[in-house]
Amino acid sequence: MSSPNIIMFIRHGEKPGENGPPHGINHNGEHDSHSLSVRGWTRAGALAGLLARGPSVLHPNIVAPERIYATKSTHEYMSKREVDTVTPLAHRLSLHIDDSLNHDHVEELAQSIIDGPQPTLVAWHHGSMTDVLAKFPISNVGDIPKHWPEDRFDLIWVLSRKSEDHDYQFTSVNQGLLEGDLLSS
Template sequence: MAPTTMMFLRHGEKPGEHGAPFGVDQHGNADPHSLSVRGWTRAGALAALFDHVPAPGRPALARPQRVLATQPTHDYRSKRERDTATPTAERIGVGVETDFTHKDAGAAAKSILGDDRDALVVWHHGSLPELLAHFPLANAADVPKEWPEDRFDLIWVLTRDADGAYAFLEVDQDLLSDDRAAG
């Protein structure tokens, strides 16, 4: 059995490369591998969002029963995926699964498809199109070739149809004051 709905997103906003905004851990300590204050704000807003879906205006989203995030590696030390996923996982009462790095797309897809729980996946944005290529998609041509570099406010949703294929849909988060609206 496979999940009915899978939701994929990029981590929340990151620190600037050469100065502010700075990265901080969950305790407010400086950490260049964690989220910026805005990223933490987004992570909290996502937790509230996913705790209250499906909802009017959000029919494509589901309340996740499983939360996955990439784990840091020696070469890719970002904790931002886990930082973004943790508030949602805590709010809905599940742990964050960090069994995969962003280079483990095939193994992660196999794990997700092998479990019938609806899933939220927080992944490195540069590898998200590769991850989605491992799912049986009815409209694979609709999946962007790249996650937009300047977008932290999207959710890529896969919804299973009666034939077992998934339909791709891009959804705007519309959580923070300057998130872009659909269109």
């Protein structure tokens, strides 16, 4: 079985403030500190538009995913933000969100990704994102930041390759979807 030629990684959309506004709300509009802020939901919708359209001149390696993974909410890690972020896209593309793994199951996630050839989107806890990338053969591993930037919700980290005979190439793509998004990494 072949593994995907394109794997995209995102952090969840913007989260609620620690001690006040902006507040988190769930998909029913109810207060939920473990869900996205209004800006986060706006990003989730904008990402659905960007990713469902597939490649563009500006983003040739941003494709419509055929598989979506998101961090599982657990008693210890109660965030629903990763699933919230990809839900509009999953609905738009009629895809299932695989949220069976929690953020420290890096090895299992990488193996599951490798087990299928489809373009894949991963919405994962930013604290373990570089650990996930370390499980793939990457030709320019030195270009990968040591950590996902703490204040960035507007990036897509992409692993792409021409064929299974090649290592992946890492690129960081700025989403440029919302006002205030940075235009460069």
